[in-house]
Amino acid sequence: MLGPRLLFKKRFGPFFWTQALGAFNDNVFRFALMFTLTFTAADQLALDINILMNLAAGLFILPFFLFSGIAGQLADKYEKSLVVRRIKLLELLIMLVALAAFAFQLWGILLALVFAMGVQSALFGPVKYALLPQHLKQDELVTGNAFVGMGTFVAILCGTLLGGLLAGWASEQPWIIGLAVVSFAILGVIASLKVPLAAAGDPELKINWNIYSQTRKVLGEAVSKRSVFLAILAISWFWFMGSGYLTQFPNFTRSVLGSDEGVGTLLLTLFSLGVGAGALLCGYWSRGKIELGMVPLGALGMAVFSFDLYSQAAAFPALMEGENLRSLSQFLALGGVRLAIDLTLAGVSGGLFIVPLYSLVQRRSPVEVRAQVIAALNVLNSLAMVLSALAGILVLGVLGISLPVFFFLYGLTALVVAFLAVKLARDPLLRFLIYLLSHTLYRVKHRGLENIPETGPALVVANHVSYVDALLLAGACHRPLRFVIDKDIHDLPVLKRFLQLAGTVPLTSEKIDRQNLQEAFARIGETLQKGELVFIFPEGRLTRDGELQTFKKGVERILAQHPVPVIPMALRGLWGSWFSREKGSAFKKVPRRFWSRVEVVAGPALQPEEATAERLQEQVAALRGDWR
Structure with a gap:
């Protein structure tokens, strides 16, 4: 099978582990902080926890909107492995500050570092997807993307799991979280040293540091090719929905399911693992080609399992007054198995949806502006995720709508996307069926x-x-x-x-x-x-x-x-x-x-x-x- 062999090739393996360790560390830091804020520091904070969770998500995503245009220029102008190594050094610096902030329980500083990690990830995004087509053959690109998708979401899975566990273990000694994220940042730097050279797409490019004008420029590059732009819009919707899911899980676990951190970690794990499994399944079914027929099926799957998640969550037994938060075994005994399956299959559907679209954007973007097109993708992704965070604040914090209904509304957006995808990709859908x-x-x-x-x-x-x-x-x-x-x-x-x-x-x-x-x-x-x-x-x-x-x-x-x-x-x-x-x-x-x-x-x-x-x-x- 092509994929496993790729993991052992120098032109793919070091990059794979570099990006996987980056995604892993992002999520260890973010979710350890979110679980700590929710379950340990909630009484010390003046803000409503629903607003705080969505604020943290917005702070991480906002840099993608602000800095992706500049990041795309850097990835096109400079040799890409050098860019990767410098970005990983920036991650290490941020994590060293986080160690001190956790040690002294400086929650405001830690929220600011969520923004800083967003800046680092925004810089890494364009070079990440622009580098792959330079190192992989055309018939390896879908498989490479599938493994990057799988690696990313398994990293999210492991990072989320460890973040939740660290929040519990380190409730009295949060400096342990800081020490962990510094260690993982060091491993990422070591992996980046082995990433092979990848020539600059346009070494003569003059950097435009004006955020507004450069953002307009990269969006113009994306709009110039209809198929690429439609794929970018679809990917952005996926991150709108996925960000909404991941952000709400901690509070959904506590307020709707009446359960503890172990259940929240399980739900995050299953969703992330599902996306990774869907990405691998996409790579297997695609056989080295871009299989757009999976896109409408993936959107439909996300809609169906969101609706069932709503029905299961709405009927879940409420926590009785004075009752302690339920453990994982109690959650499963009360009917949580079907809810867990819904989340897993929603993730699988998401993996089927996203991999063909990323491959299409990479393959159909001109090499000299590919990183800037990826930057446009990141701009719109970030906008979608910021809008998702604002929607969470409005719907949950201001309007007071319940979390099960929130998931139902997201399912409705998936149904609309599935309908549009069927119209636009009818022939690929029929062929895939x-x-x-x-x-x-x-x-x-x-x-x-x-x-x-x-x-x-x-x-x-x-x-x-x-x-x-x-x-x-x-x-x-x-x-x-x-x-x-x-x-x-x-x-x-x-x-x-x-x-x-x-x-x-x-x-x-x-x-x-x-x-x-x-x-x-x-x-x-x-x-x-x-x-x-x-x-x-x-x-x-x-x-x-x-x-x-x-x-x-x-x-x-x-x-x-x-x-x-x-x-x-x-x-x-x-x-x-x-x-x-x-x-x-x-x-x-x-x-x-x-x-x-x-x-x-x-x-x-x-x-x-x-x-x-x-x-x-x-x-x-x-x-x-x-x-x-």
Whole structure:
């Protein structure tokens, strides 16, 4: 598997551990402070705890809004490993001050240091995501992002867990927290020393120190490319929602669930672990490509599990007067398991949502301004998180709305985002759902898919063995395939609407319906002119004996008017399945094979002048071999 190997490569491993240790230390510091303020120092503070928690979140995020524009310039102008090392030294300096502040219980200074850590993280953000495309190959980028996402959220998980534990252990001696964060900052500095060189994107860049004008400039860079800007908006919404979740957990644990720090730590842990697991799952399903079909599914998952979280929290037994805060075992015994599962699956959905979007922003941003585009992303992310903190203050502190209803409202925003994502990524969503269905029915292996061009028009042809051939082929290809299929099948009531959404072209023989044939060829031509892939089964019907039937001349007719490359493909291992015509009709025999192994193989593209029906049949037969 590509991901684990990357962790041991010098061009990725040291950077991975540097950013993971940074995320870990951020969260040890922040959540140890938040839990200490909530459970130990609450009586010493004049502010309402709801307002204080959201104020702390806002202080950490505000620097991303203020300084990301400058950070993007620094990452584009200077060699990136040098920038990384200096930022890690800044983290160490901040943690040394935190050690003194914890020792003397200077809560105001510690809140100011939350802002300082936000500055350090804002400086690190652009170089972090701009460096990856320089060290990773194109087919490694999604996997690298998945592991960075996984590492970040596992670091959040561990940092959150340790932060909560430290708050409990060090309730009488908070200097222990300071000593811990200094130690982790030192480890981060050591890891950064091994990050390999990454050349500056634009060494001649003149730094604009005006925060306002530079922020406008980087936002302009992001807006200039529609797909990148839409991805940035979607990522910012994710951080709006995720920040809202993480910020409210300590007080949600105490005031709604009536539980102690152990429960709060568990909930934060499960949510963070879920996001990391979702990122890894995204890397596995993506197979080195950007799989945008996961985005609407991720948003929908966040909506569904937020709604269920609301229903479970609203029905959770209230704490009786005089009763001590509930332990973890008491929380689980009172029905907390389902609530914990909701948070975990909401996190998994978030991981599926976020990784493809980060990969899209990196891949489609020009290298000379990539860090500044990432800076624009951080500006909007920070704005979203500041707005989330303000929303928390308004909804919870001013309007007095309950925390369960707060989560319900966030679920409504996820539902809106899911609807918009379906509209904008309909084809990738359908293709991804087909991939999941087809790869659930079979253990599918792919070979030669790099022969399918990333862009531009082409015809794709393959042998026709079973009624699930189209599912397997559509699931294998990362680009949408516009299938030419038999009109009788296309018009079946149970399939027609879906096939229309998938953009299939119904076709019948000239003897039956000459007009339909002419319309079909016209649609094929229009589709190719749009730069899309058109798929044809040249045999025209399912094989009855497992062998290739004679390829018809339809492909040659199309190429005569629209000369495009032709990619031969072969399906292997489907003959004898329940969906094939072995021993008579499909579907009528007793299934004998379950989750059996099949292969989808693609060969090199043929130029239009050499793609005759006979030549294509030879190519497909060679790709299929003896395995029917």
